[in-house]
Amino acid sequence: MKKVVATLSILISLSATAEPIKNIEGTKQLCQKAADAFGAGDPKKSMEILKPHWPLPVEEIDNLAYQTESQLKMVSSRFGTILGSDFVATKVAGNSFVQHTYIGKFEKHAVRYICVFYKPKEEWVVNAVYWDDQTPALFN
Numbered sequence: 613m614k615k616v617v618a619t620l621s622i623l624i625s626l627s628a629t630a631e632p633i634k635n636i637e638g639t640k641q642l643c644q645k646a647a648d649a650f651g652a653g654d655p656k657k658s659m660e661i662l663k664p665h666w667p668l669p670v671e672e673i674d675n676l677a678y679q680t681e682s683q684l685k686m687v688s689s690r691f692g693t694i695l696g697s698d699f700v701a702t703k704v705a706g707n708s709f710v711q712h713t714y715i716g717k718f719e720k721h722a723v724r725y726i727c728v729f730y731k732p733k734e735e736w737v738v739n740a741v742y743w744d745d746q747t748p749a750l751f752n
Contacts, residue, residue: 630664632735636710639736640702643727647714650725651697655680666738692719700750722747
């Protein structure tokens with residue numbers, strides 16, 4: 613019985629880890645999946661997609677997902693139904709940072725959805741994810 617429990621524990625921990633992201637294209641693909649979930653109105657799924665690459669305590673990421681879900685419900689009354697997401701731009705800062713910007717499209721407005729990745733050594737990790745309604749900043 614102990615062997616079965618130990619084996620299951622190992623399998624679960626292995627399935628919870630994700631392949632390391634080794635290049636900028638990998639960061640864009642991950643952010644695209646998260647932006648698509650956000651644009652589908654599922655911020656919790658968006659955070660779950662990013663979680664394996666985000667070196668924050670799970671509780672903090674879960675709390676961020678909860679707050680985002682609550683805030684999206686509030687803005688939906690003003691912005692209308694969420695319609696999806698669109699890619700806007702990628703910016704690179706040196707060899708250690710990359711930022712991907714998407715928009716979450718609503719019927720009456722859009723919001724920026726931004727993923728920032730950091731490469732401390734050989735692998736890219738999520739450094740920050742945020743969204744706001746500062747759409748004029750898309751043109752800077």
